[in-house]
Amino acid sequence: MLQTLVQHRLEFILVGGVAGALQGAPIVTQDVDIVYRIEEANIARLKTALTQLNAVARGDSRRLPFNETHLRTTGHKLAMTDAGPLDVLGSINDGLLFEDLIDSSDLLEVAGVAIHVLSLERLIELKRQLARPKDLAVLPVLEATLRERLALERDGN
């Protein structure tokens, strides 16, 4: 799935559980969350990538694909794709856009492609702000991971 998004040169940041896992937290998630840049050329690339992944609205028996009008909104588009669930987010946490998050991301090389992944520090901050039970549940693991990582960096490992 990530390779398909990168192949289409989509500008996006991985956020949520997958970001936490790639940053080193031993957490498990069922879906991939991305925040994409809301800009005409990027929306066209996203539409093509979603078509290739056979993405349809999750939980809707009509199996409707997302059109460009949907993708121009800052809302959450919850998709089911051939490669599993994908949350296509125009914004997170009360209106934070791609542009607000890109400087808090790390470029990681995974599966042969370079992907912007939200930093552990910012992920923790956003989950604290959201404070939904599911966010609070994962916070201790994310915070322990950050503490351990800082300790490793201090020790020069």
Add this chain to the structure above:
Amino acid sequence: MTEASTPKPTPANTDRQSLETAVDELGVDLTLVRETLRMSPNERLRTLESYMNAFASVRVIRRAALEPK
């Protein structure tokens, strides 16, 4: 009698002790955290994908179970 029932330290039970899980004050398994931090991003992705594939298999089984017979 007491002496006989108290195991003396041996390499076997010393190893067992060293394998005990380190847990922080909130119950987070630090052994698992340290193991994951030692992995490369690729290895972390592969681990996560194996869990996600397992979830996908469960979804297939659930859908089949919920379909009218």
